[in-house]
Amino acid sequence: MARSPQMTFDAIILGAGGAGLMAAAVAGQAGARVLLIDHADKPGKKILISGGGRCNFTNMGVEPQCYLSENPHFAKSALSRYTQWDFLALVEQYGIAWHEKTLGQLFCDGSARQIVAMLMEECHKGRVDTRLSTQIGDIRHGDGMYHVAGACAPQLVLATGGPSIPKMGATGKAYDIARQFGLDIVTPRPALVPFILGDEDASFKKISGVSFPSVARVNGVSFEEAALFTHRGLSGPAILQVSSYWSKGDTVALTILADAASKLLAAKRAMPRAHLKAALSDHLPTRLADALAQRIDLPTELGNVPDAELYRIGDMLSAMEFQPTGTEGYPKAEVTAGGISTAGLSSKTMEAQKAPGLYAIGEAVDVTGWLGGYNFQWAWSSGVAAGIAI
Ligand code: FDA
Secondary structure, eight states: OOOOOOEEOSEEEEOOSHHHHHHHHHHHHTTOOEEEEOSSSSSOHHHHHGGGGTOEEEETTOOGGGEEOSSTTTTHHHHHHSOHHHHHHHHHHTTOOEEEOSTTEEEESSOTHHHHHHHHHHHHHTTOEEEOSOOOOOEEEETTEEEETTEEESEEEEOOOOSSSGGGTOOSHHHHHHHHTTOOEEEEEEESOOEEOOGGGHHHHTTTTOEEEEEEEETTEEEEEEEEEOSSEEESHHHHHHHTTOOTTOOEEEOSSTTHHHHHHHHHHHOTTSOHHHHHHTTSOHHHHHHHHHHHOOOSOGGGSOHHHHHHHHHHHHSEEEOOSEEOOTTTOSEEEEEEOGGGBOTTTOBBSSSTTEEEOGGGBSOEEOTTTHHHHHHHHHHHHHHHHO
């Protein structure tokens, strides 16, 4: 039986998420014949659900130090050559209204669908051939060509992201292909992910939904944002941020009440007949004050408590220690840390040194941003770096 001829392209891009769409658009507009493949029935599914449907598409404060990687210098080149301001200029060119929410985080006023539509239009301008609901299958390399899904090209871009949120079709396929071509993988782990607490913290699980301003600290890294108790443990932006720096066995220190000792001493002077719960309720949500009072179990009025004891309680509330038993894992992780090692990639083009013509971009690579638009900026910047090169 005669075999149908393979369609030949200049580049095949695997994964139509933020990174793959950007790389395809840039390469296509530069004249490359690009095939973009995804097993999902829609492009940019994570963009669509991001930022509560409004897509936190970048951050005004993007700096290389906002990214975790075994090589903290790797992201510098791509981030400096396609910056947050470049992406913002594209957003404005499409007339997409945006706003800064907090901490430099930029969101669409309308819908994340506008970002996907913009990227699809950019791909359309680059005559990108997009094939959705398409399985990648096995990949073969021979005669300088990568053979994938009935097509071939001298260049192959891995943009299939990481395994976080598998129910949305996320897979570790990029790692399998990278390994096939001799690249190393930095052990992937769930990041920007809630913590699970053990039985010793059961009283806090009962106040699920209570959030408070906090400073969370892990391994010398700290973030000042809101924290939230959940029915299984801890979440909220401050917690998600430090989760990326956490390993099993590490302690998380949380400021439940800043400057707590002086607040308790002032309460003792102002209302000596009051109990701890009343003093805490002046500064914290009532349910949280209640749970803390139960846990601290101070069986007398504040006026009877020695100052030294109030200092001790204050210090504890200023940096309360939790030892999570684990995280909620990939099903709830906003990103995957680790991934394709940057040691084998060019920071300028994202091309693999060991496998000419093979590129890796976006979340598949061992570059992980903070919460707040940093991960999409990495997707855009690394996508542009590869798009220019192919
Ligand atoms: P991404 O995962 O987006 O795309 C990979 C593509 O490859 C997908 O289209 C997938 O279908 C496809 N694919 C995977 N495996 C495949 C296979 N085996 N065969 C074929 N195709 C395959 N970041 C941020 O900066 N701001 C934000 O507001 C948010 N919000 C947010 C909310 C939620 C709920 C999540 C889960 C994540 C975020 N993020 C975020 C993180 C952000 O979504 C993420 O960093 C980027 O989407 C990564 O872009 P990539 O293109 O690298 O991968």
